[in-house]
Amino acid sequence: AQSVTQLDSQVPVFEEAPVELRCNYSSSVSVYLFWYVQYPNQGLQLLLKYLSGSTLVKGINGFEAEFNKSQTSFHLRKPSVHISDTAEYFCAVSDLSGNQFYFGTGTSLTVIP
Amino acid sequence: DTAVSQTPKYLVTQMGNDKSIKCEQNLGHDTMYWYKQDSKKFLKIMFSYNNKELIINETVPNRFSPKSPDKAHLNLHINSLELGDSAVYFCASSQDPARIYEQYFGPGTRLTVT
DSSP, rough: OOOOEEEOOEEEEEOOOOEEEEEEEOOOSOEEEEEEEEEETEEEEEEEEEEEEEEEEEEEGEEEEEEETTTTEEEEEEEEOOOOOEEEEEEEEETTSSSSSSEEHHHHHHHHE | OOOEEEESEEEEOOOOOOOOEEEOOOSSSSSEEEEEEEETOOOOEEEEEEEEEEEOOOOTTTEEEEEETTTEEEEEEOSOOOGGGEEEEEEEEEESSSGGGGGGEEEOOEEOOO
């Protein structure tokens, strides 16, 4: 089975500052990795995904993530955050069939004006 | 047009009651899901249906019973509600089970059991 850990439950950051949200996973098989965003009182939206190929993945809203197999990590980054980025961010891991799909516990990003 | 819709948006009920949450998707997807998000924002898959057939059934109490009358609908019925059932329930859909990561989520139903 797979699992995913988000070490930071809350991350406050000033507007226009860079941010990194950390995600580590464990799995005995090959995996796909994802980041989702949940704005207040809404469902989740896919931000970006790693399936194969380049380990640096670019997503929507200026976010990117890097798959590091040796460190089993998939950290999310943005060079300059906006107020509108305030949301809950979930890392997720899946086996290649999609039958095993797990979310992390989420990181609450708060952008401070 | 709403891609994945859920009704009701809010549901307040007493312990012991039976309630249902409805979900509909107009995306033409084959696969639908129910998730539970607890007060700590932890999100866990409960069920998944593909073409009206159950394919994922995580460990949830058998008081929870999903029903899929057709592939555009997946309803969740909960019997004998308990305080611990209070949560936000999300419905989602994807084109097929392998593309679970490209699932579209509904707006959620906030269930409060008193």
